[in-house]
Amino acid sequence: MPKIGMGPVRKRAFVKAAISSIHAKGFMQLTMADVAREAGVSTGLIHHYLGSKDQLLNETMRYLLNELQQILQAKLSGATTPQERLDAIIESNFTKEQMRPEVVSAWLAFYVQAQRSEPLNHLLHIYSRRLQSNLTSAFKAHMSPTKARLAAESTAALIDGFWLKAVLVQGVINHKHAVKVLKKHVAQQIQTAEQEKASDGI
Amino acid sequence: MPKIGMGPVRKRAFVKAAISSIHAKGFMQLTMADVAREAGVSTGLIHHYLGSKDQLLNETMRYLLNELQQILQAKLSGATTPQERLDAIIESNFTKEQMRPEVVSAWLAFYVQAQRSEPLNHLLHIYSRRLQSNLTSAFKAHMSPTKARLAAESTAALIDGFWLKAVLVQGVINHKHAVKVLKKHVAQQIQTAEQEKASDGI
Amino acid sequence: MPKIGMGPVRKRAFVKAAISSIHAKGFMQLTMADVAREAGVSTGLIHHYLGSKDQLLNETMRYLLNELQQILQAKLSGATTPQERLDAIIESNFTKEQMRPEVVSAWLAFYVQAQRSEPLNHLLHIYSRRLQSNLTSAFKAHMSPTKARLAAESTAALIDGFWLKAVLVQGVINHKHAVKVLKKHVAQQIQTAEQEKASDGI
Amino acid sequence: MPKIGMGPVRKRAFVKAAISSIHAKGFMQLTMADVAREAGVSTGLIHHYLGSKDQLLNETMRYLLNELQQILQAKLSGATTPQERLDAIIESNFTKEQMRPEVVSAWLAFYVQAQRSEPLNHLLHIYSRRLQSNLTSAFKAHMSPTKARLAAESTAALIDGFWLKAVLVQGVINHKHAVKVLKKHVAQQIQTAEQEKASDGI
DNA sequence: AATGAATGAGTTTTCATTCAT
DNA sequence: GATGAATGAAAACTCATTCAT
Numbered sequence: 001m002p003k004i005g006m007g008p009v010r011k012r013a014f015v016k017a018a019i020s021s022i023h024a025k026g027f028m029q030l031t032m033a034d035v036a037r038e039a040g041v042s043t044g045l046i047h048h049y050l051g052s053k054d055q056l057l058n059e060t061m062r063y064l065l066n067e068l069q070q071i072l073q074a075k076l077s078g079a080t081t082p083q084e085r086l087d088a089i090i091e092s093n094f095t096k097e098q099m100r101p102e103v104v105s106a107w108l109a110f111y112v113q114a115q116r117s118e119p120l121n122h123l124l125h126i127y128s129r130r131l132q133s134n135l136t137s138a139f140k141a142h143m144s145p146t147k148a149r150l151a152a153e154s155t156a157a158l159i160d161g162f163w164l165k166a167v168l169v170q171g172v173i174n175h176k177h178a179v180k181v182l183k184k185h186v187a188q189q190i191q192t193a194e195q196e197k198a199s200d201g202i
Numbered sequence: 203m204p205k206i207g208m209g210p211v212r213k214r215a216f217v218k219a220a221i222s223s224i225h226a227k228g229f230m231q232l233t234m235a236d237v238a239r240e241a242g243v244s245t246g247l248i249h250h251y252l253g254s255k256d257q258l259l260n261e262t263m264r265y266l267l268n269e270l271q272q273i274l275q276a277k278l279s280g281a282t283t284p285q286e287r288l289d290a291i292i293e294s295n296f297t298k299e300q301m302r303p304e305v306v307s308a309w310l311a312f313y314v315q316a317q318r319s320e321p322l323n324h325l326l327h328i329y330s331r332r333l334q335s336n337l338t339s340a341f342k343a344h345m346s347p348t349k350a351r352l353a354a355e356s357t358a359a360l361i362d363g364f365w366l367k368a369v370l371v372q373g374v375i376n377h378k379h380a381v382k383v384l385k386k387h388v389a390q391q392i393q394t395a396e397q398e399k400a401s402d403g404i
Numbered sequence: 405m406p407k408i409g410m411g412p413v414r415k416r417a418f419v420k421a422a423i424s425s426i427h428a429k430g431f432m433q434l435t436m437a438d439v440a441r442e443a444g445v446s447t448g449l450i451h452h453y454l455g456s457k458d459q460l461l462n463e464t465m466r467y468l469l470n471e472l473q474q475i476l477q478a479k480l481s482g483a484t485t486p487q488e489r490l491d492a493i494i495e496s497n498f499t500k501e502q503m504r505p506e507v508v509s510a511w512l513a514f515y516v517q518a519q520r521s522e523p524l525n526h527l528l529h530i531y532s533r534r535l536q537s538n539l540t541s542a543f544k545a546h547m548s549p550t551k552a553r554l555a556a557e558s559t560a561a562l563i564d565g566f567w568l569k570a571v572l573v574q575g576v577i578n579h580k581h582a583v584k585v586l587k588k589h590v591a592q593q594i595q596t597a598e599q600e601k602a603s604d605g606i
Numbered sequence: 607m608p609k610i611g612m613g614p615v616r617k618r619a620f621v622k623a624a625i626s627s628i629h630a631k632g633f634m635q636l637t638m639a640d641v642a643r644e645a646g647v648s649t650g651l652i653h654h655y656l657g658s659k660d661q662l663l664n665e666t667m668r669y670l671l672n673e674l675q676q677i678l679q680a681k682l683s684g685a686t687t688p689q690e691r692l693d694a695i696i697e698s699n700f701t702k703e704q705m706r707p708e709v710v711s712a713w714l715a716f717y718v719q720a721q722r723s724e725p726l727n728h729l730l731h732i733y734s735r736r737l738q739s740n741l742t743s744a745f746k747a748h749m750s751p752t753k754a755r756l757a758a759e760s761t762a763a764l765i766d767g768f769w770l771k772a773v774l775v776q777g778v779i780n781h782k783h784a785v786k787v788l789k790k791h792v793a794q795q796i797q798t799a800e801q802e803k804a805s806d807g808i
Numbered sequence: 809a810a811t812g813a814a815t816g817a818g819t820t821t822t823c824a825t826t827c828a829t
Numbered sequence: 830g831a832t833g834a835a836t837g838a839a840a841a842c843t844c845a846t847t848c849a850t
Binding site: 243244245246247250 | 809811813
């Protein structure tokens with residue numbers, strides 16, 4: 001009997017090899033041979049399991065989104081107050097894993113690729129909307145729905161902005177600093193909202 | 203070998219064709235033949251003027267950065283107060299020209315490519331540092347240098363974040379809204395700083 | 405290495421799967437994986453029994469020729485007069501089995517392949533000579549050896565020609581019609597020969 | 607200025623190289639590299655002009671059918687009586703060019719391939735119907751439409767049958783002999799029909 | 809200057825065959 | 830005997846780049 005259920009194990013390995021290779025060689029320069037070498041298998045095997053380069057890339061993005069989602073869920077499950085939920089969301093976007101240069105490179109590559117692939121684009125939209133809705137619902141504990149939406153929007157943009165800077169400076173960025181600034185931004189949003197509420201109340 | 207004579211006009215045309223083609227076909231899928239077709243010339247001619255695909259891509263990024271720089275200079279030249287300077291910086295990042303889907307696609311492509319190309323990376327760094335320094339110096343009129351640096355940092359990140367969202371939703375974004383939120387963020391930074399100053403002063 | 409034991413049953417199944425697959429996917433596009441899938445076994449097993457793709461194809465042709473031969477023998481065994489022998493030969497080439505689209509496709513494929521394979525080519529020659537000799541000996545009852553050879557030749561060509569038309573129109577052909585026309589041709593050959601014999605005799 | 611209108615010239619050359627290569631290596635074993643080598647160009651060039659292997663094969667068949675058609679037209683243009691027309695049709699199928707082993711191999715290959723390609727299949731049908739209709743109309747000068755149709759059918763089948771034998775024995779066949787037998791068949795059809803007409807008339 | 813024909817290296821993909829289990 | 834995972838050689842196809850005209 002041959003080894004059973006190799007499919008998922010292999011796929012996972014190839015996706016990880018793809019992420020490493022994207023970072024090592026660049027997305028545009030990436031070849032199936034690179035991924036195969038990184039995974040320590042023949043080129044044929046990747047096609048055997050994934051079918052094509054496009055498929056491999058799709059799986060890789062799916063993996064990245066999924067991983068981020070799981071980190072978020074793990075952090076959220078331990079949060080009870082809205083404030084803790086906001087912190088959890090911020091932190092999950094700047095974990096050590098998410099800030100690994102390889103992962104950052106891969107994410108950026110997929111932003112590019114998603115523009116040309118309906119399924120990838122769809123996934124990114126879902127993720128984006130989910131982030132926005134998570135943030136908004138947490139902010140609502142401290143301000144009106146309208147303001148909460150705006151606060152969520154700027155917070156999401158800040159997350160993306162810091163992350164994009166991480167791409168630019170390639171790994172030199174300080175996760176701790178990014179998280180600190182973001183938490184301060186959140187606090188400021190809440191504080192400002194409550195000041196306005198107070199002055200309205202007068 | 204190329205690059206002399208009445209080249210500039212041609213070069214400019216090829217760069218614009220490259221930007222269009224990047225948007226139309228995607229950066230990874232871009233071929234010299236695409237650019238040539240878009241520009242209405244033969245493939246040989248682009249090589250004649252630009253030398254290689256890499257050179258074309260370099261010129262294209264240089265063009266994008268230059269254009270952004272010129273918009274900024276134009277806006278800054280009319281600004282006198284620090285507040286006006288901050289507004290000018292924000293507005294220059296969200297002009298109609300900068301938000302064109304083609305331009306947005308091209309910028310993103312270059313973020314990716316810059317990771318593998320020392321010259322491109324260098325250009326991006328210069329731009330990034332210049333933005334940071336422009337913002338910081340304007341904020342310094344309202345707060346301590348340390349706080350100004352932080353305010354500049356978050357403002358720059360917000361700019362990038364909103365811009366990245368524009369990539370995701372491809373042109374559907376509302377420049378006016380982005381500008382409004384950003385200006386509000388700036389105002390908030392200043393206001394918070396002055397409140398703290400006031401309370402410190404007591 | 406393969407080929408011993410209870411293999412024959414398996415071999416037969418693989419050959420039939422090959423015939424089906426040739427028709428379904430085309431000879432050029434045929435892969436071992438196709439045949440394995442059609443036979444409901446693993447790719448390895450076919451190699452185990454047949455050794456190689458070439459071997460499988462050889463066996464398949466051998467099977468086709470053998471089947472045709474058996475049909476002919478069965479029909480001939482019931483024939484006593486030369487006329488009946490001629491009818492038997494004709495009919496055996498247009499049985500329902502022989503006219504099945506799968507079988508027709510496979511035969512044509514082997515005509516092509518035989519050109520490049522000495523053993524296959526040899527088999528086809530043997531079949532061809534046997535057909536010619538069967539026809540000639542039957543015709544000899546009605547005409548001179550020389551004329552019998554010519555009559556046999558044109559009859560054999562007609563058989564092949566009708567069969568080739570069956571390839572072209574893929575199964576839409578009317579076996580009954582082909583048989584009728586062929587029998588009429590045979591009758592015409594005999595009649596013409598006897599007329600000439602009669603007028604010679606005068 | 608570059609050489610103009612190379613397209614058609616090249617295409618033609620590649621088609622001829624394909625025919626040679628099919629004969630030399632076999633249809634199934636044929637690679638683009640073979641054709642390129644035979645044509646004395648790089649593999650890329652064939653793709654440049656033909657797009658794909660399938661396209662090359664399509665063009666090749668189109669070429670074969672076209673060539674046969676032109677031979678037929680040339681022969682028919684010199685024929686005035688029905689008898690001459692019948693001779694012309696027969697001869698055009700057994701010219702030296704048509705009986706070249708390369709051409710015969712290619713024709714057979716296309717019979718196979720046509721089964722899987724709608725456009726090729728369509729072309730073969732057209733050719734087949736045209737042959738049938740040419741024969742029928744010539745026979746009509748000597749017999750009833752119904753009988754003419756049957757005579758045409760058997761004549762067409764004989765043509766194909768002799769041609770198929772040429773495949774089998776690879777070039778050893780005697781065109782002259784085939785033509786003689788076919789002409790005799792035609793004469794016999796006419797003669798038989800007129801005998802029957804005569805005996806009906808009594 | 810300008811063309812586009814031609815090249816050839818490089819990439820994806822396919823598939824017969826082998827082999828550990 | 831049987832599987833299907835794995836290989837690797839070979840094939841199709843792509844494309845930046847060169848070059849004769």
